Amino acid sequence: MKFSWKNLLLWSLPIIVISFFLWQGIFAPIANENNTNLTNSRMTYGRFLEYIEMGWVKKVDIYDNGHTAVIEAIGPEIGNRMQKIRVELPASAPELITKLKKNHIDLDAHPTKNNTALWSLLGNLFFPLLLITSLTLLFRRSNNATGGPGQAMSFGKSKALFQIEAKTGIIFDDVAGIDEAKEEFEEIVTFLKKPEYFTAVGAKIPKGVLLVGPPGTGKTLLAKAIAGEANVPFFSISGSEFVEMFVGVGASRVRDLFKKAKENAPCIIFIDEIDAVGRQRGTGIGGGNDEREQTLNQLLTEMDGFEGNTGIIVVAATNRADILDSALLRPGRFDRQVNVDIPDFKGRLDILNVHAKNKKIDKNVSLSIIARRTPGFSGADLANLLNEAAILTARERKNQITLKEIDKAIDRIIAGMEGTALIDSKSKRLIAYHEIGHAIVGTLLKDHENVQKVTLIPRGQARGLTWFTPSEDQSLISRSQIKARIMGALGGRAAEEIVFGESEITTGASNDLQQVTSMARQMVTRFGMSTIGPMSLENEDSNPFLGRSMGNNNEYSDEIAIKIDSQIKLIVDECHKKTRDIIKNNRVIIDKLVDLLIEKETIDGNEFTTIIKQYTKVPQKI
């Protein structure tokens, strides 16, 4: 909970109310005892005079400097019993005394005792005092609490937003598929456990290690494993938590973090998303950010401020080392970089093995088949995959995970949640032609991956899907493979054009077209696969957040820019024409496959290829 005036009000209202009742309950009776002898019946002054006239009043006691009287009276109106009745007297009531005297009524005046004033003074003080105390308590509590309410009141003081784990419980065996990074860290664990080995020979231990890799590849896990193996506490914070609205908060948080860490050395400090604070200073993009620079400076100061051998190791993670401030990477700071990449086949298999340990998996399921089907999956994706499969299994009240659930989970992770198929309609037919278009072009082309299945069951954003079996080695792709992919991606739109006519084509191809353009562009500007020649004209993602014209540091002339555009168009046009030819030449098979797809909703890859093979040669040289 953050501090706000609304919260303050919410908290203090009940306190105000409670203290008011307390005051009434404790002090009011005591105060009353001193002036009116506790009587509940009251009577107006006028009625009191009438009572005197009627002779019903027997005794009058005057209190409060003549402001109040308590009378003892008896009369028919009050049940003919002697009663004590309280009467408020007007400021000046000169006739009263004469009247009382005339009627021989016993009169007694009681002097005001001093402690009445004292009590009422105390009573008046008590309420504000209580309020002040409770508010003080409230704030003190918020400031001490970690992550508790009211933090913004302590500008610049620690919010203690970092997490501390005394024991992470993670060991190296929990981390798989990133063996090189692991080896690097085994050495660090040895240092934390036996620093004397290193100090004896005068070796300096790295203070900071930078883990570079895409999200979900196990960077946090690895850092925790060091702490777990070395049996030291694990301090962690995310870079984005440093950067606050108030200038100076981030810097003081860094200071607090290192202070706490020093008290607990040896230990591991883990800073996730360090790029949030550690971005190159003074680039001017998006305006300067004083707060971020102050925080970064503080971080640099702290890293320089402790001796290399105190036993604190700072591990930071980012997915982009290239945008970090060079000062961070200087010796004595994050001078070691360890890359953590998306795992390859063997890595995926190892990771699956780690996460399969605590799950009941049918013995017919081969983890290597799953690993083969999941190129591009990170460790987190794989962990998620097995978990999804386990959930699906439980939902179906089975007691072992089978290949069926795993397949479903893979599809779900890649393409989103499954929807229900459309009812038969023109658009269902169009989607069927679109998908069969992708699938047949992919099947007939020699350099294209094989079809794994075609389906009309929507998933995520997609209305229908054609899945291809990913080829394992994705690192080297030939020109004809890229062209085959472009044609495969154009297959859907080409089928729409030929079967339904130019005016009926739909927006359903927009995603395909994005891929087509991006692949063609990269052929020209990155892979030197056009007549412009073997030149690299653009970086992978020069600046994904800025338009091409703005943050463009590609050094080519306007003349080349025009050439690039015309080369891209040439590639796409050629592929488009060839794709249309494939569709036209195979119209009979396509019609049959569409009927089958509409009937079955999903056609498996093997069945698909078998059917095509009955009519034509697969693959074809196109």
Ligand code: ADP
């Ligand atoms: P990162 O910090 O790189 O974004 P995490 O370490 O937070 O990724 O990974 C999230 C989860 O994914 C981990 O808790 C773990 O369950 C799983 N995971 C990721 N990488 C691996 C790996 N290499 N080995 C085993 N599990 C992994």
Ligand code: ZN
């Ligand atoms: Zn498509």
